[in-house]
Amino acid sequence: MLVPISWLKDYVDISMSPAELADILTIAGLEVEGVDYIGIPGGRDKNRLVWDRDKLVVGQILKVEQHPNADRLVLATVEYGGDETEVTVTGAPNLFQYLSQGDLSHLKLYSPFAMEGVELYDGHKEGQVKMVLKGRPLRGIHNRCMLCSEKELGLSDDHEGIMILTGDYTPGTPLQDVLGDAVISIDIIPNIARCASIVGVAREVAALTGQKVRYPSYDVVMEGPPVAGKVQISTDHPDLNPRFTAMIISGVSQKPSPGWMQRRLKLAGQRPINVVVDISNYVMLEMGEPNHTFDYDFLRRRADQYNGPDGPVHIITRLPNEGETVTTLDGVKRELPETTILVTDPAGALSLGGIMGGEESEISAATTNVLLEAAAWNFINIRRSATLLKLNSEAGFRFSRGVHPSQAILGAKRAAELLRQLAGGTVWQGVIDYYPNQPEVAPMRLTAVEVKRLGGIDLTNTQIKEMLEALEFTVEDQGDALLVTSPDFRLDITGTHDLVEEVCRMYGYDRLPSIEMGDTLPPQRSNTRLEQEERVKDILVKQGLQEIISYRLTTPEREAKLLPPGIGAPPDDRPYVTLANPITVDRVTMRHSVLASVLETTAANSRFKSHIALFEIGLIYLASEEGVLPDELGRLALVLTGPQQKFFWQSGGDSAALDFFDLKGVVEGLIGALHIDNFSVEAAAHPTFRPGRTARLLLGEKQLGLMGEIHPLVVEAFDVRNGYPVLGLELDLELLLAAIPPWHHIEPVTNYPAILEDVALVVDRLTTAAQVEEQIRLAGGYLLKAVELFDVYEGQQVGAGKKSLAYHLTFQSPNKTLTDKDVKKQRQRIVQQLERNLGARLRD
Amino acid sequence: MLAQLDELYAQSLDSLATAVNTAVLDTWYKDTLGRKGSIYLLTRQVGQLPAAERPAFGQRVNAVKQELETAYEARLAELKAAELQAEITASAIDVTLPGRKQWRGGLHVATQTLREIYRIWGDMGFQVYRSRDVETDEYNFELLNIPPHHPARDMWDTFHTTTPGVILRTHTSPGQVHAMHEYYPEPIRVILPGMCYRYEQITARSELQFHQVEGLAVGKNISMADLKGTLTDFARRMFGAERQVRFRANYFPFTEPSAEMDVECIICGGDGCNVCKYTGWVEILGCGMVHPTVLRNGGYDPAVYSGFAFGMGPERIAMLKYRIDDIRYFWGNDLRFLEQF
Numbered sequence A: 001m002l003v004p005i006s007w008l009k010d011y012v013d014i015s016m017s018p019a020e021l022a023d024i025l026t027i028a029g030l031e032v033e034g035v036d037y038i039g040i041p042g043g044r045d046k047n048r049l050v051w052d053r054d055k056l057v058v059g060q061i062l063k064v065e066q067h068p069n070a071d072r073l074v075l076a077t078v079e080y081g082g083d084e085t086e087v088t089v090t091g092a093p094n095l096f097q098y099l100s101q102g103d104l105s106h107l108k109l110y111s112p113f114a115m116e117g118v119e120l121y122d123g124h125k126e127g128q129v130k131m132v133l134k135g136r137p138l139r140g141i142h143n144r145c146m147l148c149s150e151k152e153l154g155l156s157d158d159h160e161g162i163m164i165l166t167g168d169y170t171p172g173t174p175l176q177d178v179l180g181d182a183v184i185s186i187d188i189i190p191n192i193a194r195c196a197s198i199v200g201v202a203r204e205v206a207a208l209t210g211q212k213v214r215y216p217s218y219d220v221v222m223e224g225p226p227v228a229g230k231v232q233i234s235t236d237h238p239d240l241n242p243r244f245t246a247m248i249i250s251g252v253s254q255k256p257s258p259g260w261m262q263r264r265l266k267l268a269g270q271r272p273i274n275v276v277v278d279i280s281n282y283v284m285l286e287m288g289e290p291n292h293t294f295d296y297d298f299l300r301r302r303a304d305q306y307n308g309p310d311g312p313v314h315i316i317t318r319l320p321n322e323g324e325t326v327t328t329l330d331g332v333k334r335e336l337p338e339t340t341i342l343v344t345d346p347a348g349a350l351s352l353g354g355i356m357g358g359e360e361s362e363i364s365a366a367t368t369n370v371l372l373e374a375a376a377w378n379f380i381n382i383r384r385s386a387t388l389l390k391l392n393s394e395a396g397f398r399f400s401r402g403v404h405p406s407q408a409i410l411g412a413k414r415a416a417e418l419l420r421q422l423a424g425g426t427v428w429q430g431v432i433d434y435y436p437n438q439p440e441v442a443p444m445r446l447t448a449v450e451v452k453r454l455g456g457i458d459l460t461n462t463q464i465k466e467m468l469e470a471l472e473f474t475v476e477d478q479g480d481a482l483l484v485t486s487p488d489f490r491l492d493i494t495g496t497h498d499l500v501e502e503v504c505r506m507y508g509y510d511r512l513p514s515i516e517m518g519d520t521l522p523p524q525r526s527n528t529r530l531e532q533e534e535r536v537k538d539i540l541v542k543q544g545l546q547e548i549i550s551y552r553l554t555t556p557e558r559e560a561k562l563l564p565p566g567i568g569a570p571p572d573d574r575p576y577v578t579l580a581n582p583i584t585v586d587r588v589t590m591r592h593s594v595l596a597s598v599l600e601t602t603a604a605n606s607r608f609k610s611h612i613a614l615f616e617i618g619l620i621y622l623a624s625e626e627g628v629l630p631d632e633l634g635r636l637a638l639v640l641t642g643p644q645q646k647f648f649w650q651s652g653g654d655s656a657a658l659d660f661f662d663l664k665g666v667v668e669g670l671i672g673a674l675h676i677d678n679f680s681v682e683a684a685a686h687p688t689f690r691p692g693r694t695a696r697l698l699l700g701e702k703q704l705g706l707m708g709e710i711h712p713l714v715v716e717a718f719d720v721r722n723g724y725p726v727l728g729l730e731l732d733l734e735l736l737l738a739a740i741p742p743w744h745h746i747e748p749v750t751n752y753p754a755i756l757e758d759v760a761l762v763v764d765r766l767t768t769a770a771q772v773e774e775q776i777r778l779a780g781g782y783l784l785k786a787v788e789l790f791d792v793y794e795g796q797q798v799g800a801g802k803k804s805l806a807y808h809l810t811f812q813s814p815n816k817t818l819t820d821k822d823v824k825k826q827r828q829r830i831v832q833q834l835e836r837n838l839g840a841r842l843r844d
Numbered sequence B: 001m002l003a004q005l006d007e008l009y010a011q012s013l014d015s016l017a018t019a020v021n022t023a024v025l026d027t028w029y030k031d032t033l034g035r036k037g038s039i040y041l042l043t044r045q046v047g048q049l050p051a052a053e054r055p056a057f058g059q060r061v062n063a064v065k066q067e068l069e070t071a072y073e074a075r076l077a078e079l080k081a082a083e084l085q086a087e088i089t090a091s092a093i094d095v096t097l098p099g100r101k102q103w104r105g106g107l108h109v110a111t112q113t114l115r116e117i118y119r120i121w122g123d124m125g126f127q128v129y130r131s132r133d134v135e136t137d138e139y140n141f142e143l144l145n146i147p148p149h150h151p152a153r154d155m156w157d158t159f160h161t162t163t164p165g166v167i168l169r170t171h172t173s174p175g176q177v178h179a180m181h182e183y184y185p186e187p188i189r190v191i192l193p194g195m196c197y198r199y200e201q202i203t204a205r206s207e208l209q210f211h212q213v214e215g216l217a218v219g220k221n222i223s224m225a226d227l228k229g230t231l232t233d234f235a236r237r238m239f240g241a242e243r244q245v246r247f248r249a250n251y252f253p254f255t256e257p258s259a260e261m262d263v264e265c266i267i268c269g270g271d272g273c274n275v276c277k278y279t280g281w282v283e284i285l286g287c288g289m290v291h292p293t294v295l296r297n298g299g300y301d302p303a304v305y306s307g308f309a310f311g312m313g314p315e316r317i318a319m320l321k322y323r324i325d326d327i328r329y330f331w332g333n334d335l336r337f338l339e340q341f
């Protein structure tokens, strides 16, 4: 909402600066988004033009004569408050009509007059470029001054002619005092719909500064015939159209509206059209009631058909019939949602109630008699219809936020009187006012205790009464409580909590007390799930991985890249949670895989980084078998790729590539740090991973997740470009976190010496390291502290189909120094057990 | 023979002095004091001396041995020191050469900011309560006093799913009602972090997903004054103790009275810049007293209980603190961005 301060001053005095006004409005909930200064100082934009008070003044054009040496130039004699008049050369086309007419002073031709040395915008350059006016000869006549266009003053882009000021002025008055202004822009949030008008803002300013609003006059001089019997109104839906008022004004002429009105409309962001349309817009902007003018003769001609020449015009508001359409005044033929309330007559639809007029019944250039409508509409229904129609209008903006029915008759009267004064119309006597179910206004009981309980402020009844009365509430002090009735322009007050807010606003949010909470502390609970999640993140970060957070919206096609081409079934065939209104084609469904997100990020980073180590903890969304809401499940995904070592100058930068065992080391580190003890890994197969380098992670019998080298075709599909193998993993976070013991016991630290033994065992090639280690540990018993594989060999020395695994074994006792004999016995047990269970033999 | 010994002693001292390194010194030792060294060889000739002279000769031999040992030790220490010095000098490095770099992991900046928020609110007794991303219209809107088609719905551009009545939450406020249902009739202090979604184009200033942290306090003795004090404490801890804050009236359907808290612009310190749109203030959070309808929907009688709620955006806070001028960096996950935190 654009509010020119000059207009606002019609209804309330303003002695503070625009910036100060913006501040008090903002604190009171009318957020000022900006202040546009016109010609006057203020604001922080250093490039904006400020009109010089001495050198930019109102000039009166006294005479216009032909330039002796140029056909396209004239000489204007201007009175500007100086000792003598000034003759200035101009090519303004709008002055040629006054050529050779002698003394023009009776015409009161005023225009902004700029003197040598003043700063202006250059009228001949694109946009706003400042220049300094310099005196120079123009075709032989020295020219020191200039009459200005709107563009040169920064008022508009218009440089067609000089600006003519309408009204009475004293030549020499600084232009700042005449046209200088500030326009404040207010964000109309839903609870201040009442402020979507200049008067609405004036009410707030008045209440905040201790003034009374000077309301515009709603008196009408009615000199036409009685309107009774000429118009009949009915509605099928008083809930959707609670009030409908109509007046008739005859004999209007569609000339341009007066300059002051055009200027105000322009400052408020409206384009002037003609006096009839402008008055309608002006009244809407002034006091907030959108209104509509129909061509009365058009309505009358139809009534002749359906009611006969003596019957009234019959306005009916109703919902559309099936398949009904209306062509709105913007020329668009509209299919109507079933909720759209229409203004009709028995012959057909006339307009979309509260949203936009119809083309057919609209006033035309030939119209002289108008039927003026000012009505009230259900705001929720208007919002729904306007949304479905995708139709934004100033009327719809206001009606969809709520305009109180009380305003309808005021709007009608104000517009009618202006049509009489400015358009030469005759107002017919009486107003047709259809208001079938005028609601009872129920007063509310407000106590000072309630104001304290919610607002935290200690106030007396008298203080509260004064504050509410400033906002035009009616307040009766009953001693133990205040009986409060809302003013008739407000729809947003539904209970005492709303009154408390009004009291807080009047008291000033900045002055509200500020205290430490003294209320009972609730029982304190830990969020174990979150704490565990954060612990997992910390462990992975310590291992050198970077956390990422991805979009949770993706597409099935993007996730299908996890499967090499030709592999049909997706990893999870439960349906996706799919958006009905996606904003972009690549964010349509809620993801099923966090690994896909991490691989996408890996690919994006692979363009400029070779070593990438990422993880993400986040949710996936799987349609639920029960209920409409999906299961939201935690997943941890991790990707490693690139060189193991960072580039270092000494080694020439060479490093081995990260491989499966780097990834496995990270997992083992994580599991170890979480003190989970039933973890194991076994070979597995899955299309996302490279066959032979894929593993299943197990917690007991349950599958925790899969890891491995990402299949080369999947790497290619995701377009990871660093040229290294890509290792990936996705695991079930829910299962992982549930396995974390709440606490664990430590092993005592022993000072008895450890004894190291090496053993090399030859086993079948297909026997896994996990099987061998399991057997070693089983046989080794509690004295065996550590088993460390240090060599794997396959080749001639051990024979075909065999491999050798060599281990460092560490033996240590918590309570004695082990002898060689003790260790030998232990080692022998291990070898025997492996011979027995795995067919192993000692390597010589 | 004594003269012979004295001569040997003098010669040995001379050659000791000329030993240039520890290797030469080792040879000297072997030749002089070793098992077959010159001193030993001389003492073997003691039998040729008259018995009476033998004790004196023996004493003299021991004295010479002792002195040579001492001289040897001194010379050895001298040479070792010189050799160490030489080695140190030879092995000096250019300390300005680049170091051997380590891989450094890190938490996403949003996680870091969330943790900071958790910590501050945790100190004030507010615990983390999380709820789901995919929500019903009922919990996201209706129970929060936002009926269907209400103009307040314009404040949240919503992603709808193909299942009627199921949406992506536009704020973490549904958690307020979930928490109230779970904790009634206890007093409540929780914060509600989570990912939220809005039907918005992805630009430098707007994102279709973002974190939000809401807070909710419910009790029998909570007013706007508590809200103001608590949120001011938060702002001072988050942005610095000297930072000014201001409260101004605002509108949210689920709170009444409602307010917005601004913090003195941390970029320009209140002088005005393009970040604060030349107002000197930046919006940090929306807040207000829980609307009676919402309390009632949560099971709490609004005549007995009251409470406040607030909501803030961790990404926005991070943008201000680190001067991040494009919100797309957050989910873009460019390592050149993430590694700066």
Ligand SMILES: [Zn+2]
Pocket (backbone or CB within 6 Å): B265, B266, B267, B268, B269, B270, B271, B272, B273, B274, B275, B276, B277, B278, B280, B281
């Ligand atoms: Zn600033």
